[in-house]
Amino acid sequence: MQTLKEKILQEGIVPGNNMLKVDNFLNHQLDVGFINEIGREFARRFQEQQISKILTIEASGIAVAAISAQYFKVPVVFAKKTESKNLDDDVYKSEVFSFTKDKTYSVMVSKKYLSSEDRILIIDDFLANGRAALGLKDIVEQAGAQLVGIGIVIEKGFQSGGKILREAGIQVESLAIIKRMSPGHIVFQD
């Protein structure tokens, strides 16, 4: 998605350590008009898939998933990261290691909101090592639902998540794939 690549080049910051900050439009401030274009693009790429529900993970996946869901006309379910009094006991649960935060956390989805009838599209802002996506995939499988695709805004193509998920036969659509990056320098695939 050319406009996304341009926006990453203009507004993204690479402070080092394979970290890309896109706080200006995606991870802290939200450019809602632009996220709408992202949603429209996901809808185009997954239009044949008869998605029944979009699954994402709090917090930064929520905006992209919610805006995208307007094009699919389906509900969003966001997996929760920590045990909260407000969450049902009856949950699907998986463990995810976050390199960003350097810790393992639980992700949970109430059993009420996923069923074996569901055709699930996972949407998330980033794909790097794939831990979050694999945790969500695990939850989809626990529910007996079908994972029909993964829509990612920015994939770090030099990390292994995309390869692992595609080799598992999943349609992974990343709107921008970064081949390599260093401070002041970002190179995309293709």
Add this chain to the structure above:
Amino acid sequence: MQTLKEKILQEGIVPGNNMLKVDNFLNHQLDVGFINEIGREFARRFQEQQISKILTIEASGIAVAAISAQYFKVPVVFAKKTESKNLDDDVYKSEVFSFTKDKTYSVMVSKKYLSSEDRILIIDDFLANGRAALGLKDIVEQAGAQLVGIGIVIEKGFQSGGKILREAGIQVESLAIIKRMSPGHIVFQD
């Protein structure tokens, strides 16, 4: 907002302890079409206010804020709850006590995304004791920006947050205000 009250009566669960669960459409699963109606209603109520930016707090405020922002055609900034490697050092910060999670956490907004020129609308899913809203108000004031209103989906009218904020002269618009509730029984104001 009549449709919201009906939805709360149909889908809300009061497990006790002044807790209302609306996980079916707002806090875990997102009914994006309905949240769109909520956004339209906020736009109607704050249409005279020349909002320049919407401020919310992760995680469950993000969907409502992002969908609502489409009507205002302004960016959203979501305050972050925990210290993350990905967050700027240069932040506005406030402390918030969460009764739901029974702990105090920091909320932070990068100084990049709020300026003294901004006319801020705070949007959040719930207002109870007002701690989250007061934390965001503090951040808006630190930035020298103007807080022109607070849009809340569900206010617990029997808790003090709404009173505190309205007495501070802020236009607080809650789309449903609960007067009292107990398991199986919810009574709205008006």
